[in-house]
Amino acid sequence: MHPNSFIYRAFRLYYDGFRSMTLGRTLWLVIAVKVFIIFFVLKLFFFPNFLRQHTEKGGEAEFVATELNKRAAPTLGGE
């Protein structure tokens, strides 16, 4: 690859930049730990997709319709 090509210069921008980081290393470590906790701990163990867990694909509309119907307030005339 020619050293004056755009792709090579873009590569060197990132390569040299990441290699010369000091404070940036600490920040990237924090980002990595945070992203790992968010996606591989929180999302996996604590935030499942509720509808996917409780319905089959294509059944979401009926599920939500049933849920909303259950939560409707009783008619005012009957109170």
Add this chain to the structure above:
Amino acid sequence: MITVASLITLLQTALPVEGEQGGGLFTAIDWARAQFALTAIYHWLFVPLTLGLGLIMAIMETKYYRTGDLFWRRTAQFWQRLFGINFAMGVATGIILEFEFGTNWSNYSWFVGDIFGAPLAIEGIVAFFMESTFVAVMYFGWEKVSRGFHLASTWLTWLGATISAWWILVANAWMQHPVGCDFNPDTMRNEMTSFLDVALSPFAVGKFCHTVTSAWIVGAVFCVAVCSWYLLKKRETKLALESIKIGAATGLLATILAAATGHKSAQDVAAMQPMKLAAMEALYDGGTGQGLKLIEGIEVPYALSFMATNDFNGFVPGINDLLRGYTREDGTVEPSAKEKMERGRQAIADLAAYRKAKAEGADEETLSSQLSSLNSNLPYFGYGFIKDEAELVPPVAVNFWAFRVMVGFGSLFVLFFVVLLAAIYRFPKALWKDHDIASLPAWHYWLAILLLPCAYITSESGWLVAEFGRQPWTIQDMLPVGASISNIGSSAVATTFWLFLVLFTVLLAVEINIMLKQIKKGSLTPDPSPKGEGSSFQ
């Protein structure tokens, strides 16, 4: 897996929560709302500084570009370093909100996901392509790209963050004032009919302008606070004296724009969310020529009417007017809460009847008749879930005081920046002849430093007004929180609430620690050598 499961069980048994979704000390709704609020408040600690400090660092680099003075390059790099710390800490904190939609708010997610998902997706794409691309050039490209391209990258980093904010605020504005959609009873989804109506909703435009200008205030106060600390310690004096000029000027412009856009936002709220305005003012019985309360018992005559309607004698409905129903000045009638609740119940019953009839293969005439009844009551669909009209009143005390904190400190910031600029430029000369901003008594600098947490509190208070004032609605008039939430147990939500509290506290402590260390280090960046070395991170 076993360890994590054991920990979850331990936390659930140790937590003082009782009951499931419908009862107990704190219900699932309470925990889910608290969790969302905690996540949003935490996320909003980072976003304003990204938007505000981003603007200031771009101005600093523009000074370098125009003058070629290496002092401005070092100064820009210093503020970019602080920007980077805040940016890194804030990255991905907003993603958790989307997780919460899918787990805790599944009815809401399905009901409005077709509309809500689009701006969130665009926000992610814009953030990825703009911010992440140009932030790399900003930090790594000092000796690799031309000064002009580097300056453009810095401005585009800020612009990328600002455009991201646009799309998030479009989504939030849609929750406050849903437009550009039609409800499909077959899919149980609100489907977008006009992207432009959603993206350019007047509510969204007003909210964006006010939110972004208020973020500039946070950036300006941060800049001034850091400069004040340096002046107090008699360090980095030139950087502090030059930066404080830019911080103060940006701050004054931002506070004036925030006040003007806040006025517009108040008018939008008066038109589209009158109950929120009534709660903000603790106004129970409305009328014409309404005064704006400073605190209970002290008010500015006619100011509320002017704020809401641009007319000193404009009618502003109170909480009781909105519950009882009233006739507007133009002759149209605002129905009572009871009527809205009746029509809402009818809409829900019509929807159930339509879906049942369709599943049973009813003829087109029957379905059409049921759809017609549904559509006529659809504007009040959300009211069909309300059991007591008292639920329609947002928390008045929270709204009242949060609004006053926001406007009170906002007014103080105007005064602060005017006085600061006067001190910097010694205007008028006679008043400032014996004072030098570089050698004021210590308490002056401490006052500026202490205004920094006040700026954050002010910014968060604005969101408290926006979101508490929206209650009980997740989507105004369309879906209340009780219907939006998943059918989940409260203990599961409570567990993640406490997890977040611990996680966020640790991350916040880490950020503050790193930030303070870098501020103490000062602008270390040496001038570039003849060989052209010099990264912004040293």
